[in-house]
Amino acid sequence: MxxxxxxxxxxxxxxxxxxxxxxxxxxxxxxxxxxxxxxxxxxxxxxxxxxxxxxxxxxxxxxxxxxxxxxxxxxxxxxxxxxxxxxxxxxxxxxxxxxxxxxxxxxxxxxxxxxxxxxxxxxxxxxxxxxxxxxxxxxxxxxxxxxxxxxxxxxxxxxxxxxxxxxxxxxxxxxxxxxxAAADTFHLDIIGKGGHGAKPDMTVDPIVVSSKVIDALQLISSREIDPLEPVVVTVGSIHGGTAHNIIPDRVEMKGTVRTMNPKTRDTMEARMRRIIGGITSAFNASYSLNYIYGYPxxxxxxxxxxxxxxxxxxxxxxxxxxxxxxxxxxxxxxxxxxxxxxxxxxxxxxxxxxxxxxxxxxxxxxxxxxxxxxxxxxxxxxxxxxxxx
Ligand SMILES: [Zn+2]
Ligand SMILES: [Zn+2]
Structure with missing residues (x-):
């Protein structure tokens, strides 16, 4: 009817x-x-x-x-x-x-x-x-x-x-x-010290540090969160450098964080800061993270x-x-x-x-x-x- x-x-x-x-x-x-x-x-x-x-x-x-x-x-x-x-x-x-x-x-x-x-x-x-x-x-x-x-x-x-x-x-x-899921986004800059590609000892290479950071962010879902709970951290955009032989000053990344549990969501920014802060300081780099809360x-x-x-x-x-x-x-x-x-x-x-x-x-x-x-x-x-x- x-x-x-x-x-x-x-x-x-x-x-x-x-x-x-x-x-x-x-x-x-x-x-x-x-x-x-x-x-x-x-x-x-x-x-x-x-x-x-x-x-x-x-x-x-x-x-x-x-x-x-x-x-x-x-x-x-x-x-x-x-x-x-x-x-x-x-x-x-x-x-x-x-x-x-x-x-x-x-x-x-x-x-x-x-x-x-x-x-x-x-x-x-x-x-x-x-x-x-x-x-x-x-x-x-x-x-x-x-x-x-x-x-x-x-x-x-x-x-x-x-x-x-x-x-x-x-x-x-x-x-x-x-x-x-809750859908949050982030803008992450890894800040180093640029220089000649052949003299890395005179620089802090933000590209190498970024590779460690990206890798480590994937460990949040695999090592820190209950495996039965879905969490996604995706770096969807990465930009750094201008030539094959120049180490740049910074690398800029954008990504998204997806969570299904509001309590877990509330922990994600702090987890990321701990990991990014630890890695960048280990290599004498620094970072800036803008974490933007999106839809719940x-x-x-x-x-x-x-x-x-x-x-x-x-x-x-x-x-x-x-x-x-x-x-x-x-x-x-x-x-x-x-x-x-x-x-x-x-x-x-x-x-x-x-x-x-x-x-x-x-x-x-x-x-x-x-x-x-x-x-x-x-x-x-x-x-x-x-x-x-
Ligand atoms: Zn759509
Ligand atoms: Zn739609």
Whole structure:
């Protein structure tokens, strides 16, 4: 029934998705996206608050009863990737692409809004739509400023969903408790003393010291943390030197630290400083470390997740509802879940037959649009169910 109602909106959902897909915009610069969303939401005759947190939008569908409020969140930003899909709706912003499926997220929430707005007279409670900028930004993100500007005021539960090529199309992944990792970044400079490449004794070589540091940082996860607990330290960028025969003054590195346990997360900066400080002082070098705290661990509420699991089993069938694996990816939906109970779901989009096999953040990521009404239906049925609790 709900699935049929959502499918009856497929044309509008797909049209919006294609329009958004053509105009991908990166974090905090989602101006056209903002306008497109506004135009579509204004047609629904619902209460709209915009702009929120720069390019965000908050809208309310008010039901008849004085029940609870369930929020649905979509992220709206794209990525600096050149699209390689040969589709009629390919990106018109050269060098940018909705390669994380946030165009799908927006249109699925929009589809849910269409269905829920049709039945607003029967809703015992309200629906809050949250269109949030800058999920991909990584450090500050868009969720936190949206919350600071009141996006969660009066909200009792929240639902979010990500399209997920690691799950077969039409499968829904759920997980109670910690799900996405805390994602912190760091900038590390190893400072030595430059000189001639043939006279290392007159220098402090920051390249050699860096090699020891990088190596030793990997020992945090292998020697210092419980082996059953996931921790990642990645140095993703390293720059130093200009020529084969010159020892430079400094080496600059950037990296990311991922943890699944908030207590462990709190220890990581100190562990790194101890190791980096020890190694640099051993070799007469010094360092500067800028450790930047990003998104916290995303922790799904057990109660809401359980409600959604059984709800999903009724909607799509038991065999298509699976417990998802934890991922070391970060997701700023985590901030909402620190404030109100809710759950973040994964919607499988992998379809080998149709060639939808590429992962998110790649130039060929795409999905079968027939799946979008299912995403809308999941939101609608989630709202209906949670309003009863
Ligand atoms: Zn992404
Ligand atoms: Zn994403």
């Amino acid at each position: 709900i699935l049929e109602q959502a499918r009856s909106k497929q044309k509008e959902i797909v049209e919006l998705r294609r329009l958004l897909h053509q105009y991908p915009e990166v974090a905090h610069r989602e101006f056209k996206t903002h306008r497109i969303l506004l135009e579509h939401l204004e047609r629904l005759g619902i209460e709209i608050r915009a702009p929120v947190a720069g390019t965000g939008i908050v809208a309310d569908i008010r039901g008849k009863g004085r029940g609870k409020t369930v929020a649905l969140r979509a992220d709206i930003d794209a990525l600096p990737i050149k699209e390689e899909n040969d589709v009629p709706y390919r990106s018109l912003n050269d060098g940018f692409m909705h390669a994380c499926g946030h165009d799908a997220h927006m249109s699925m929430v929009y589809g849910a809004a269409l269905v829920l707005n049709d039945m607003r007279d029967k809703l015992d409670g309200n629906v809050r739509l949250i269109f949030q900028p800058a999920e991909e930004e990584g450090t500050l993100g868009g969720a936190k400023p949206m919350i600071e500007e009141g996006a969660l005021e009066g909200v009792d539960y929240i639902l979010g969903m990500h399209v997920w090529p690691e799950l077969p199309e039409g499968t829904v992944g759920y997980r109670s408790g910690p799900f996405f 661990v995303l922790v799904n509420d057990r109660n809401v997740t359980e409600i959604m699991r059984s709800n999903l089993e009724n909607l799509v069938g038991k065999e298509r509802v699976v417990e998802a694996r934890q991922t070391m990816g970060g997701e700023d939906f985590a901030y909402y879940l620190q404030k109100v109970p809710g759950t973040f779901l994964l919607l499988g989009v992998y379809n080998e037959k149709l060639g939808y096999v590429n992962s998110v953040h790649t130039s060929r990521f795409n999905l079968n649009e027939d799946i979008l009404p299912l995403g809308s239906a999941i939101f609608v049925s989630g709202v209906m169910e949670l309003l009863k609790h």
